[in-house]
Amino acid sequence: MGSAAWGDNAQGQLGLGGTQTAHTAAPMPGMTVFSQVSAGGSHTIALAKDGAVWTWGANYYGALGNGTTAPSSYRPRCRGCPVSSMSPRISTAVSPSTPPAHCGLGG
Structure with a gap:
């Protein structure tokens, strides 16, 4: 079984492939x-x-960590990228690479 999301989706932050608000749990594509989710x-x-880091939604100030400021509705950031921690408070995933790679800085 895959994942589900619900709530406000004005920026595509639910990862459902659009911006329609979901009032009940809606299955995510795939x-x-x-x-872990932050x-x-x-x-x-x-x-x-499987270790892949996925980011989606608004991309203000490069929050998705994909090198752009364009929004994304549902796509992986990097496949097999080892992540050492995720912070639920500021939506940050930290990879133990050299130099350290940060994905999705912002709040």
């Missing part, structure tokens, strides 16, 4: 199962069980 005000970062 069968990705996430082990939501900002208008973007989301998730760590899949």
Whole structure:
């Protein structure tokens, strides 16, 4: 079974492929199962069980960590990228690479 999301989706932060608000749990596209999810005000970062880091939603100030400021509705940041920690308070995933890579800084 994949993941589900619900709530405000004005910036695509639910990862459902659009911006329609979901008043009940809506299945996310694909069968990705996430082990950790951290939501900002208008973007989301998730760590899949396979180790891939996914980011979607608004991309103010590069919050999605994809090198742009364009929004994304549902796509992986990097596949197999080892993540050492995720902060639920500020939507940040930290990779133990050299130099350290930060994905989705912002709140």
